[in-house]
Amino acid sequence: MVKKLVYVAMIIAMVCAFALPAANAAEKAASAGTATELLVADFDSGEKPNNIGGDFGAWNKDPTDFSQGCSEAFDSVNRYGTKGFAMKLEYSVESKNPAYNGFWMFLQNLDASKYDNVALRVKGDAKTGYTTVFKIELKNAAKQVGRYYVTNITDQWQDIVIPLKDFKGITDYSNLTEFVIVFEDRIASNKKGIIYVDDIRFTKNKA
Numbered sequence: 001m002v003k004k005l006v007y008v009a010m011i012i013a014m015v016c017a018f019a020l021p022a023a024n025a026a027e028k029a030a031s032a033g034t035a036t037e038l039l040v041a042d043f044d045s046g047e048k049p050n051n052i053g054g055d056f057g058a059w060n061k062d063p064t065d066f067s068q069g070c071s072e073a074f075d076s077v078n079r080y081g082t083k084g085f086a087m088k089l090e091y092s093v094e095s096k097n098p099a100y101n102g103f104w105m106f107l108q109n110l111d112a113s114k115y116d117n118v119a120l121r122v123k124g125d126a127k128t129g130y131t132t133v134f135k136i137e138l139k140n141a142a143k144q145v146g147r148y149y150v151t152n153i154t155d156q157w158q159d160i161v162i163p164l165k166d167f168k169g170i171t172d173y174s175n176l177t178e179f180v181i182v183f184e185d186r187i188a189s190n191k192k193g194i195i196y197v198d199d200i201r202f203t204k205n206k207a
């Protein structure tokens, strides 16, 4: 009888030894939001890289043309929520030359195939003005470029949720390299202005 109890106790101890680390990992994953959502960038640290280790910044088609361009800055006044920063993008596509620019962010060959959407919070700057429409691109390691136009931007924060399948030009989300915002002269409703971006993430649809 005693021998049997010791045996049972040993089994319980072994099961616990294996089960506990697994439970901790699951808890960590849940608290980090990876269960239904992967946070790529909340900008709250006020410095690079993003939450998954990827670099980011503004980009310009023609840095020698001073009538067009985009610059990025961490902004604590116009952040979403009560702490940290948002990303402030001040752009101009007013040039007489073809003009486009925006913001790029590395995705570190992220496997997003188990997610349904890319999501981000966006608003325009009421005082300076802003475009109500801009393009988002998702690029993968196979050099596919997915494109989607975000519309109806206002000067209030909106959570924009874009189904991955709505990106035209990309079919494989298992190896994502880059997230890009593009302001274009032909598309922008305001040729210069400020757009704020926060909480870029991949999300799953609720079951």
Ligand SMILES: [Ca+2]
Residues within 6 Å of the ligand: 042, 043, 044, 079, 080, 083, 084, 085, 086, 198, 199
């Ligand atoms: Ca933030």
